[in-house]
Every structure is written in structure tokens, then in C-alpha cells.
Amino acid sequence: MKKECSTTYNTFAVLFYINRQKVKKNGLCPLMGRISINTEVAQFSTKMEVQPELWDAKKYRLTGKSRIAKEVNVKIDRLEEEIHRHYREILDEQGYITAELVKNAVNGVGQYKRKLLELYREYMEEYAKRVGINRAYGTLKAHKASYKTLQKFIHDCYGAEDIPLKQLDYAFIEKYDNFLRTDMGYSIATVEGYIIKLKTMTRTALAQGTIRYNPFASFIPEKALRKHRHLTMDELQKLMHTPVPNGFLCLVRDMFIFSTFTGISYIDMCNLNTSNLSKDGKGNLWIKFKRQKTKSECAIRLLDIPRRILEKYEGERTSDRLFNMPCRSALTNNMPKLAKLCGIERRLTYHMARHNFGTLITLSQGVPLETVCQMMGHKNMRTTQIYSRLTHQKVDEDVKKLTQRIGNKFRMPEWNKDRENIKNIHYGTGNHYNQ
Incomplete structure (x- = not known):
């Protein structure tokens, strides 16, 4: 049966149908699924094939009591339960839902990480594959150190092993920044480096659509004064x-x-x-x-x-x-x-x-x-x-060169001729302007 559930913001429905336009050589048709959330629709393959004459288009199930019909109907029931579970989890963790997000979760293809440390681990795994090609091992090592510090922060300040990406807001960043400075006692430069790496995670989450706004938009970190050293x-x-x-x-x-x-x-x-x-x-x-x-x-x-x-x-x-x-x-x-x-x-x-x-x-x-x-x-x-x-x-050296270049090009008036003009100035009266 088609199941619908609605919240204050979303109308959610799941249904199944067979694609009669693609009948296989064995006479079976592919079973498809459709997820509807508000006005958005996402279709997917269930990776199952059914006999078209046994399909009940109103109940979205196979008719009859044959072993095959029972097995297929059980699989459809489980798939439908899984879809509803993904719907609830995504909505709870991210605060918003789309049909495409649920579809990705069901297929497991392109399924995005929905927790911060989980996303960070995936990021480092992908980064490690590119070390020696277009990424440096030193940067990967720095990410590993950043990950451990972020993990300690979440454990100490939130009492959790990980947090949903939806909790990655301005307050989280500000609290993390303070943790790095006070609890960890890191220098301004180190804090800046760790904050930049956290910012990389937010950009990744934004790009994959896991979060909808940039929590760093109004956050202005204290930057270290760059002291590029050289010998005298x-x-x-x-x-x-x-x-x-x-x-x-x-x-x-x-x-x-x-x-x-x-x-x-x-x-x-x-x-x-x-x-x-x-x-x-x-x-x-x-x-x-x-x-x-x-x-x-x-x-x-x-x-x-x-x-x-x-x-x-x-x-x-x-x-x-x-x-x-x-x-x-x-x-x-x-x-x-x-x-x-x-x-x-x-x-x-x-x-x-x-x-x-x-x-x-x-x-x-x-x-x-x-x-x-x-x-x-x-x-x-x-x-x-x-x-x-x-x-x-x-x-x-540059000033010396400048002196040599302009030394003979510009001259002051002779002092003796100027002396008489200076004597005639009545300071504070303004009379010299009218002469």
C-alpha cells in the first residue's frame, strides 16, 4: 500500500510500480520505487523483477500465495521499512529532508556521511589515496593531528563519540576555538590551522548538501601575525x-x-x-x-x-x-x-x-x-x-640610490634672497596673504 506521513513541513510518500516498457526475455518486469517528499520525486530501482500478471497496482504487492510472491512481498516490506527509517534518521540528524537524500541512503551509492568525525575520516581516506600524486604527506599528517584534537573536543565537551553535522554551527565553532586556546593551550598559529581544517569539513558538507548554510559565514578568527624569518x-x-x-x-x-x-x-x-x-x-x-x-x-x-x-x-x-x-x-x-x-x-x-x-x-x-x-x-x-x-x-641602499638620482635635479632657493621674504611674514595676522 502507498504510505504517507506528514509533518508540519513535509509530506512523505513511498510507492512501488513495475516498468512494463522494459519486459525482459524471461517475461519479468523490473520493479521500481518512487519517493515523494513535498513536490520532489526521486525514482530508484529495487533490483527486483516480478511477473507483470501477478502485480497489484493498488496494493503495490504481488498477488497469490506462491513462494516467489511471498518472498518478493517480504522484500518489498523490508525495503519500505528501510526507506522510512532513513527518512526519520536524516530528518533527525540534519533538520531537513529531500527525496534525493533518502534515495541515496537507500541505494548506498553516493550516500553522504551525516556526522562530523565520520565525514573527516572519509575525507582523510580519500586524501591518503592522492598523497604523492597531488597531495603532500605532511598535510595529511596535520589533518590526522587535527582530527584527534577535534575528537577530544567532542568527547570532553559534548560527551559523545561524534556529532551530527547539523550541530556544526557558529556556537560549535566558537566553543572549539576557545577549547583550542584555553584547554589545549595552543598558539594562535596552531589554532588558526585547526580552525582552517574544520572549515574544510564544512565546505565538504556544504558541497554534498548535508548542511544548508555556512556556519563560518559570520565567524572571524584571530589570525596570527605572519613572521617570515630570514637570517641577517x-x-x-x-x-x-x-x-x-x-x-x-x-x-x-x-x-x-x-x-x-x-x-x-x-x-x-x-x-x-x-x-x-x-x-x-x-x-x-x-x-x-x-x-x-x-x-x-x-x-x-x-x-x-x-x-x-x-x-x-x-x-x-x-x-x-x-x-x-x-x-x-x-x-x-x-x-x-x-x-x-x-x-x-x-x-x-x-x-x-x-x-x-x-x-x-x-x-x-x-x-x-x-x-x-x-x-x-x-x-x-x-x-x-x-x-x-x-x-x-x-x-x-634604495634611499642612497634615490639621493644620487635626484640630487642635482631639485634645488632650494638661495638662503640670502629668501631671508627678506621671511622677515615680511606677519604670523597669525593673515596679512601676508594680501600682499
Whole structure:
């Protein structure tokens, strides 16, 4: 029988029918289902076939007491119960319902996750499949850390294993933001990163239609002040000229210096091979490669210092790789040791080499911003502007150049001639305007 139920907002009906236009060779017709919610209709296949002469179009069941008729009718009953169950669950969890949502739930094809952590797990599973193709493992690792923190928040603050996506509202975000700052004691930058990842989940839920509005629409998080670090010229000189007796530490220093004079990131240093080297007609050596992060083309002419480092380690190669790069953890552990040995009294990280290139090696030496953008493999110059913060040395040099350029172009009137005019000014009376 056709069953209908209505709420204040929805009219819901389920019925079954056979498609007499598609009679199979065995004389059976496919059994179809139709879900109606308000004015929306969604049709689906029940994956069952029935004898058309036994079908009762009024009762939506097979007639007779044969074994086949009884089995098919039981399956229809169960399917109808399942449809009504999905209807109630979706309406309870999401606060709204569509015929398409119920159809997807019944078919199990394209069925969307309706809980936050459940959706996050699915997101990470799909992300993991793309690691090494167009996604980075480091970002996946960050998502895993974010997931664990979000899981702890839901458990501690809501006493639940998971929450329906419909509860992902402004109040939830604000409470989570406060939890990260107070309970977890995270820095502003860490909080911002976790909030951004939660925002990714809301965009996913919006795209699949699980939620209908963006809970971040009116949420303005506190943003961390971006401090893009680079060494001073004195610190770079200390790093380059301090004797380093330890062989491995010397390798770490040389790789850092190579990146400082080329702007090449750690992962791209690992990927460099002999095919990336080329010489132009004047004998200049170039490194040309595609960045793993952005897939942008980079072309960098090697200065004398990186050329000498390249020659130094040429005999150490065990493959076509230009360098036997240490693993990231080894770099992380040894950069502080290198800083201490060279008398650099602040935290030293490998990524600072890229900031050194953007600031000390290029912009501070008058290299145009668009050229730096191309060499660093940025897709737009906004990113380059963030990396390449001007130093006081650059400002001082530019002002000196400005002084030289305009020094003879502009002159003040001679002081003696001006003196008489100054004497004639009666301050505060306004009489000088009428002379």
C-alpha cells in the first residue's frame, strides 16, 4: 500500500510500480520505487523483477500465495521499512529532508556521511589515496593531528563519540576555538590551522548538501601575525665561515647554503637530479625543474657558491640525484646544533633558507619582484611579497640610490634672497596673504 506521513513541513510518500516498457526475455518486469517528499520525486530501482500478471497496482504487492510472491512481498516490506527509517534518521540528524537524500541512503551509492568525525575520516581516506600524486604527506599528517584534537573536543565537551553535522554551527565553532586556546593551550598559529581544517569539513558538507548554510559565514578568527624569518647578513656570514668539523653537520650546512642561494625548498632539493642541470650558450649553469608543491616551472641560474657546492658533492652521488639529502628529521635535529656551533642565537630551520633567498640574496640586491617570483616558483607575486620582507639594509641602499638620482635635479632657493621674504611674514595676522 502507498504510505504517507506528514509533518508540519513535509509530506512523505513511498510507492512501488513495475516498468512494463522494459519486459525482459524471461517475461519479468523490473520493479521500481518512487519517493515523494513535498513536490520532489526521486525514482530508484529495487533490483527486483516480478511477473507483470501477478502485480497489484493498488496494493503495490504481488498477488497469490506462491513462494516467489511471498518472498518478493517480504522484500518489498523490508525495503519500505528501510526507506522510512532513513527518512526519520536524516530528518533527525540534519533538520531537513529531500527525496534525493533518502534515495541515496537507500541505494548506498553516493550516500553522504551525516556526522562530523565520520565525514573527516572519509575525507582523510580519500586524501591518503592522492598523497604523492597531488597531495603532500605532511598535510595529511596535520589533518590526522587535527582530527584527534577535534575528537577530544567532542568527547570532553559534548560527551559523545561524534556529532551530527547539523550541530556544526557558529556556537560549535566558537566553543572549539576557545577549547583550542584555553584547554589545549595552543598558539594562535596552531589554532588558526585547526580552525582552517574544520572549515574544510564544512565546505565538504556544504558541497554534498548535508548542511544548508555556512556556519563560518559570520565567524572571524584571530589570525596570527605572519613572521617570515630570514637570517641577517652577519648571521649568514657566520654560518658560511665557521669551521664545521663534523662531516654530517657540514653536509647539513652546505645544503642549507645551497638552498639559500637558489631558493629551492627541501622536498625539491630531494627531487633534483642531473636532468635538471643545463648550460646556456654563455656557459652559465642553470637548474630547471617543476616544483612539487605548486607544479610551477622554476629556472634558476646558479651563482658561484651553489656551483662550488654542487662540484663538492658530485663525487658523492650514488644515483642520478644531485645530492644525498638527509631525511627531514635529521635536518630538524641538527639545525639547532649548527646554529649553536656558529653562534646564531635563535631557532634555525631549513625553510629559513628559502626566506634568505627571497630577502637577502635577491630583493635586497635589487632583483625585481617578478623575477624573484619566477625563480621561487610562486603562482602569483602576493606570495613572493610575503616571503621577501625588506631589510633595513635594502631600504638604506634604495634611499642612497634615490639621493644620487635626484640630487642635482631639485634645488632650494638661495638662503640670502629668501631671508627678506621671511622677515615680511606677519604670523597669525593673515596679512601676508594680501600682499
